[in-house]
Amino acid sequence: METMEIEIIQDRLKALRKEMETEGMDYYIIPTSDFHGSEYVDGYFKAREYFSRFTGSSGTLVVGKSMAGLWTDGRYFIQAEKELKGTGITLFKMQEEGVPDIPDFLYREMEPGWTLGFDGRVMDCGEGRRLEKKLAEKAKDMGNGKDIAIRYDLDLAGQVWKDRPALPSHPVWLLPKEISGKSAAEKLREVRETMKEAGAEYLLLARLDDLMWLLNIRGNDVACNPVALSYGFVTPEKMYFFIQPSEVTPEFSEYAGLNGIVLKDYGEITDFLETFDYTSCGGSGKVLLDEENISYALYKTLEGRTGYVRGKNPTERLKAVKNETELARMEEVYLRDSVALVKFIYWLKHQVGRQEITEITAAAYLDGLRREIDGFVDLSFPTISAYKENAAMMHYEAEEGSCKSLAPEGLYLVDSGGQYLGGTTDVTRTVALGETDSEMKKHFTLTAVGMLQLSDAKFLQGCTGRNLDILARQPLWKEGIDYKCGTGHGIGYILNVHEGPQNIRWRLPAGGIERKEAVLEPGMVVSNEPGVYREGSHGIRTENIMVVENAEKNGDGQFLQFRTLTYVPIDRDAIDTAYMQPVDIERWNRYHAAVYEKTAGYLTEDERQWLAGATAPL
Numbered sequence: 001m002e003t004m005e006i007e008i009i010q011d012r013l014k015a016l017r018k019e020m021e022t023e024g025m026d027y028y029i030i031p032t033s034d035f036h037g038s039e040y041v042d043g044y045f046k047a048r049e050y051f052s053r054f055t056g057s058s059g060t061l062v063v064g065k066s067m068a069g070l071w072t073d074g075r076y077f078i079q080a081e082k083e084l085k086g087t088g089i090t091l092f093k094m095q096e097e098g099v100p101d102i103p104d105f106l107y108r109e110m111e112p113g114w115t116l117g118f119d120g121r122v123m124d125c126g127e128g129r130r131l132e133k134k135l136a137e138k139a140k141d142m143g144n145g146k147d148i149a150i151r152y153d154l155d156l157a158g159q160v161w162k163d164r165p166a167l168p169s170h171p172v173w174l175l176p177k178e179i180s181g182k183s184a185a186e187k188l189r190e191v192r193e194t195m196k197e198a199g200a201e202y203l204l205l206a207r208l209d210d211l212m213w214l215l216n217i218r219g220n221d222v223a224c225n226p227v228a229l230s231y232g233f234v235t236p237e238k239m240y241f242f243i244q245p246s247e248v249t250p251e252f253s254e255y256a257g258l259n260g261i262v263l264k265d266y267g268e269i270t271d272f273l274e275t276f277d278y279t280s281c282g283g284s285g286k287v288l289l290d291e292e293n294i295s296y297a298l299y300k301t302l303e304g305r306t307g308y309v310r311g312k313n314p315t316e317r318l319k320a321v322k323n324e325t326e327l328a329r330m331e332e333v334y335l336r337d338s339v340a341l342v343k344f345i346y347w348l349k350h351q352v353g354r355q356e357i358t359e360i361t362a363a364a365y366l367d368g369l370r371r372e373i374d375g376f377v378d379l380s381f382p383t384i385s386a387y388k389e390n391a392a393m394m395h396y397e398a399e400e401g402s403c404k405s406l407a408p409e410g411l412y413l414v415d416s417g418g419q420y421l422g423g424t425t426d427v428t429r430t431v432a433l434g435e436t437d438s439e440m441k442k443h444f445t446l447t448a449v450g451m452l453q454l455s456d457a458k459f460l461q462g463c464t465g466r467n468l469d470i471l472a473r474q475p476l477w478k479e480g481i482d483y484k485c486g487t488g489h490g491i492g493y494i495l496n497v498h499e500g501p502q503n504i505r506w507r508l509p510a511g512g513i514e515r516k517e518a519v520l521e522p523g524m525v526v527s528n529e530p531g532v533y534r535e536g537s538h539g540i541r542t543e544n545i546m547v548v549e550n551a552e553k554n555g556d557g558q559f560l561q562f563r564t565l566t567y568v569p570i571d572r573d574a575i576d577t578a579y580m581q582p583v584d585i586e587r588w589n590r591y592h593a594a595v596y597e598k599t600a601g602y603l604t605e606d607e608r609q610w611l612a613g614a615t616a617p618l
Contacts, residue, residue: 005053006086012051012160013068013088019156020063025117027106030061030157033122034222036208036229037293039498040381042222043165045122047157054083056395061089062102064109071102074484075394078535082393095484102127103134112139112146120152120297128152128296152296169246170220172228174255175494179421180216181325184259187214187318188239194314195234200288201281203314204273204302205232207293209495210315215239215261218494219247224381225496226419231269236281238262242269273301290316316501319492321523326493327547329422330525333375334545334565337418337425338595339602340369341568344414345431345614346607352433353408359385359398362406362414370418380417380424380497387412391430391539394485394531408434411444411538411574417497424492427566428529428543432573443532443540444574446475450530451542451570452587454487454504454562458551461558464517465504465526472530473506475579483531491525491545502526520560524548528562542570564591567598569614577618589617 020028034045040057048054048061052070056079059072068089072080080091093099100108106116116135120128128150135148158164177183191214195203205211208227212218219228231242237260244266248256256263264272278285287302290313302308322330344366351357363385370376386396387404391413398404406412412433417426430444450472457471465488470477472487488504491497501518504526508517520526529543546562553559569592577585592615600608 003086009051009053009087009089013063015160016051016063016156017065019159020065020117023117023151023154023156024115025151025156026114027062027064027110027116028156029102029116029118029123030063031118031122031124031127032057032059033124034229035121035295036206037124037295038208038222038225038227039496040222040225042168044167047122047161050161051157052084052089053087054080054089055397056080060102062105069105077484078533079393079395103130106131107134107138110135110138110148112142112144112148115149115151117151117154117156118296119155119157120300121155121295123152123296125291125294125296125299128299129291152300167244168221168229169244170228171249172217172219172243172247172252173249174251175216175218177216179325179329179494181323182216184214184216184261187216187315188234188260190318191234191314192236194318195288198288198309198311198314199284200286200309200311201236201283202278202285202287203232203234204287204289204294204298205234205313205315206295206298207313207316209492209499210293210313210319211241212495213319213493214315215241215259217252221247224379224419226377226494227496229266231266233272233276240264240272242266242272269298270301273298274305278305288314312501317518317521319495320490320499320502320518320525321521322493322525322547323523326423327523330493330547331565333418333420333423334425335567335598336373336602337370337420337427338567339599340366340373341416341427341429342595342599342603342611343369343607345429345569345571346603346610348406348412348431348433349610352406357406359387359390359403359406360400362412363398363416366414366416370416373418373420375421377419377421377494380419380426384413384415384428386414386539387433388538389536391541392533392535392537393539394533394541396539406433409436410434411436411440411540413539413541415541415543419494421494424494424497426491426497426527426543426545427568428531428541429568430540430542430571430574432571436574438576439534440538440540441574441576442479442579443481443534443538444571445576445579446479446481447530447532447540447542448570448575448588449475449580449584451528451544452584452591454528454530455544455546455564455591456562456587458559458561459520460556461560462519463560464519465502466506466508466517468520469504469506472504472528476530476532481532483533487530488527491527504528520548522548522550522560525565526562544568564594567595569595569611572614572616572618575618580618585618592617
């Protein structure tokens with residue numbers, strides 16, 4: 001990092017500490033979030049990046065009077081060390097041995113009579129409650145009659161950040177039923193049935209992808225995520241929808257009136273919850289509240305004001321189980337998207353060393369192929385184009401002036417995806433551009449073996465991703481190798497590229513309130529992406545997307561299996577069959593036969609001939 005950049009970060013932290021002193025705060029927390037707990041956020045909400053220079057999509061900054069620390073997970077350890085260097089901010093590697101989580105750290109550092117602050121609108125409810133509990137324990141343990149106060153009503157970051165971008169605002173657009181598969185009225189009916197079963201009459205929704213799915217609308221308030229900043233409050237008869245007036249088109253206004261959707265101003269959500277008559281329906285007046293998907297500020301607004309039922313948003317599961325229309329369109333989209341990847345790999349293999357190609361121009365070429373696909377809306381996330389040691393940073397972002405040029409040697413990783421009127425895609429391939437050493441081939445082969453082993457899984461209904469994660473990791477674990485992230489995440493439908501509640505991981509994420517695992521169900525779409533990351537050398541990831549479907553049902557129960565949606569060759573130039581068993585080779589050959597069968601008809605003759613060799617049996 002340049003000296004000037006370091007000084008800017010240090011000056012910003014100094015200004016923040018001055019505001020903390022004025023407000024009587026001893027520690028201040030800045031999470032990575034918007035008001036809705038979104039993974040990716042608009043520039044207005046990038047306060048943590050503003051004060052730390054860390055650009056990863058996950059991390060929390062804690063600032064004290066004489067220290068600052070950044071907590072992030074294993075996807076970002078290498079990146080964070082690089083971006084924080086020289087700032088004076090300490091990196092806390094989450095879930096590593098001896099590293100405290102934030103509540104435990106503050107328990108150790110804070111004293112009764114002190115004050116912790118954060119903007120409750122961007123603090124996850126679960127994490128806020130954990131902080132409450134931990135600091136109350138510290139005050140009790142000290143036994144001097146003083147509490148540790150929590151203030152969640154001040155946006156100190158905003159008071160320092162004078163040139164902060166404006167809140168994003170873009171017109172929403174409607175998704176017709178021939179694309180969504182179900183009308184908003186049908187979805188609202190299903191949601192209300194689930195509310196009733198849970199013993200609640202009302203539902204508060206803050207997750208943007210849940211709201212977009214429920215109302216069959218999309219927006220443009222977050223780059224690569226077609227969502228609009230909004231809140232929803234569902235009653236037995238109405239759906240109150242809080243959105244910026246500038247985003248409401250005449251078409252959407254008419255649509256809302258026809259579907260019992262009452263439009264309210266985005267900024268009125270707190271006043272509405274404080275003044276709403278929860279007895280107006282003549283029942284219990286209870287609100288169904290998903291504490292994992294709501295801000296601490298909204299939780300505190302409802303706490304003590306009305307009764308609430310703790311439970312999952314019904315929209316999350318309903319959204320995750322894709323209907324027949326969604327699955328059919330996703331299958332079409334993934335085929336076209338796979339063809340784009342095949343064409344890209346062919347181009348890369350034939351042009352590297354013959355023309356100047358950088359990480360940025362390679363990504364631009366692939367992005368251009370996607371834009372030519374009918375129904376293209378946007379990328380589903382900025383393309384990760386990483387060569388050699390840069391690929392060891394899981395979410396590396398190439399920048400002009402500092403990116404690498406590709407050469408006919410070593411490994412290149414590309415993780416990319418698109419948003420289409422018919423699905424959201426995500427795929428990763430690692431490509432051998434030339435000579436690779438024996439360790440790289442070992443890592444590449446073990447990754448491919450694990451990915452294909454998980455793809456071939458058959459499992460009983462009732463299994464979660466935690467039951468299956470070992471299938472992807474086993475080949476690596478046998479060699480004493482691991483990757484510090486989950487194996488799979490859910491995929492949205494013209495929505496967020498990362499979607500819950502389903503996932504594939506061997507342990508649950510740290511922090512927050514108790515997290516429940518999601519059972520894998522037919523219609524759920526999930527990624528399968530093991531990898532190996534070696535700092536200073538290389539990064540490898542092979543990712544396919546799969547849909548859960550029924551297999552046979554017999555006296556032992558209903559079995560499930562995966563059907564692959566991604567058909568892109570895995571680079572045989574980086575394979576070492578010494579690390580493969582006969583069953584692994586059979587899986588490899590079976591998958592690549594399907595790749596050729598599905599995609600060859602969309603290619604030029606030269607591309608087809610190359611693909612025939614790339615998919616030939618081992």
